[in-house]
Amino acid sequence: MTDPATGPMAQRIADRIVAALAPTRLDVSNDSAQHRGHMGDDGSGETHFSVAVESAAFAGLGRVARQRLVNHALADLLAPGGIHALVIRARAPGEDA
Incomplete structure (x- = not known):
């Protein structure tokens, strides 16, 4: 599961x-640093994520x-002013990654 030290938005994503x-497995990655200066980057460092x-x-x-x-x-977190981009990899237990 996600480490709370990764930031408040990552923790909110994990909690929701x-x-x-x-989930039996969950990984939330903050990809915001890779998108610094791009559209949707609000300077918070918490706008682009992968789960x-x-x-x-x-x-x-x-x-x-x-x-x-x-x-x-994550509906309220995906509203304007929240998460700008989200990559989702979702699988059921026993499925290949």
């Missing part, structure tokens, strides 16, 4: 995904349905 999807999440909630669902579940869990 844990509450909504009860890799494994959850039984994804079993039997396609890629788009899985991404919708993650987006729903």
